[in-house]
Amino acid sequence: MNITKGDVQELRRRLKKTECTFGRMCGCYVNSGKQVVLKFGEQFSELEEDEFYKYLEIAKKTLSGTLGGNLLELEFARGEQADECRSFLLTLKGSKLANDDLLDRLYEQVIEQYAYPGNYLILVYHDVYDVPARATSGEAQEESEEIYEYILCAVCPVELSKPALGYREEENRIGARVRDWVVGLPDLGFVYPAFSGRGSDVNAVLYYVKTGRGSHPELIESVLGCVSQRTATEEKKAFQSVVKSAFGEDEEQAEAAFFRIQKTISGMVAEQEADDSLPPVSLTAETVADLAAEAEVPEPVREQIGKAFAQTFGDVPPVANNVLDSRLVEENTQRMHTAALEQRVADLQHRLAEQSERLAGDEVPWEESAGIVLRVPEERAERVHTGVVEGQKCLLIPIEEGESASINGVDQTL
Structure with missing residues (x-):
């Protein structure tokens, strides 16, 4: 050009x-x-x-x-x-x-x-x-x-x-x-x-x-x-047809593979645009074969893509910018991100539900309890014992200096 x-x-x-x-x-x-x-x-x-x-x-x-x-x-x-x-x-x-x-x-x-x-x-x-004429500084001369x-x-x-309504002045x-x-x-x-x-x-x-x-x-x-x-719009449509048609009637697999290929092309274009010294990336038959392999396209389908690409574009390979569907990449990336977040939320909700059930099974409501429920670390349990203090039977819990205690969530001064 x-x-x-x-x-x-x-x-x-x-x-x-x-x-x-x-x-x-x-x-x-x-x-x-x-x-x-x-x-x-x-x-x-x-x-x-x-x-x-x-x-x-x-x-x-x-x-x-x-x-x-x-x-x-x-x-x-x-x-x-x-x-x-x-x-x-x-x-x-x-x-x-x-x-x-x-x-x-x-x-x-x-x-x-x-x-x-x-x-x-x-x-x-x-x-x-x-x-x-242009001066050496680049400014125009008369x-x-x-x-x-x-x-x-x-x-x-x-x-x-x-058709519309309007004011008829006359x-x-x-x-x-x-x-x-x-x-x-x-x-x-x-x-x-x-x-x-x-x-x-x-x-x-x-x-x-x-x-x-x-x-x-x-x-x-x-x-x-x-x-x-071809215009960029025509090349984009032609490239999409080349990839998707190779999958036959398996539309779901075709959509997934096409998105993976588009995502890789997006990265190639971004790298080129970040450096003005780099020329536009041309998509040769070899490049497209590598893209299909990276997208984990099955071998028979890759061969079909290669043949269709050669027939469609011949000796004039399209530039990556022209076949890139930026909107598709953006929308699908956002969709995947949203789906991942929704899955994380669902996993957290499931874990919270399991934890709530486990805690509910361990707890005894105070109003239904026949005694005192005590939770202490396992290593401290051996030191807890009963005794009589001033004629009253008591549960004795040794407390070391610097330790604290909480009863029903209320800190106790020791």
Whole structure:
């Protein structure tokens, strides 16, 4: 991966009123039947203020997330089709979005490949960024080091607002509010060329997917001509399927083994995150085999996991961070901790109940006692004897100097 977190943040920081340099912005509104409803083009600086900020928010969202998670660095595939896609994107960028035929071609490709059941809006922005040079101290200088020209595309769902009551000013009453079609934040988008090493990389695309959504490989391959990648969410689901499917119908054993594997991965990730110099941990077939063995997975199941892992991930091993289900580890660890505490409480209650029964069996209630009950250490019992004092028969207990006595819990002064 060549794109860094700093590259993404540098682009994103510019997307505000005082620093944004977007030139032209174009859009295409598509309904659920894949029919074009509206196409438009605007100079970004001439937008009304409210619209300016809303469109800026959409562009900014397309540069948000985690690299390798929902922000993917895509490479172009090999072959004539991929070369044609790259050439088209470069031509579209060079047109500064002033060529309607090129824009129509992009819209048509997205509409053909994007599998979405509802209405959506395709937005395309053009920008030119004078990349300032960096001083040796790391601070930006005024002189431009490079001109970075790029296009940013965002595909946003357009949904009907929820029914609600509202104030009808013209009628001065509360009534059903008119439902509107509202443009949401993007489900996916891309930046081309990628901004890498504070410069333009025409051999890569920065691709955005909303967290939790699929990556739409058909769009990546056919529209962008790139090699498709899984998002972190997709890799997590794929890894879970690889492990659990190997156990067949034994769901309980599969859940237990998967949790043990996840707990080990959690430790690996924590160790890597504690040291910034360590690279992300890649889960190779060998690593997964070791994880399964440590989780005490039976040999036949381990072999099945190895085969399924190789088929699913091939030569591109996922990083540990992407397959780690932190919530599962946290919840199961807490559940195990709670269960251990409950067991300890139950054990203590059982021991207390046994002790109470034993004491109850030894005691003789005072009101039912026919005599005096005396408890002394065994070594003292031999020294206790009876005698007559002033004509009264007594129980005599020798007491050494410094010793004390208690009768019915009341200390006695000797």
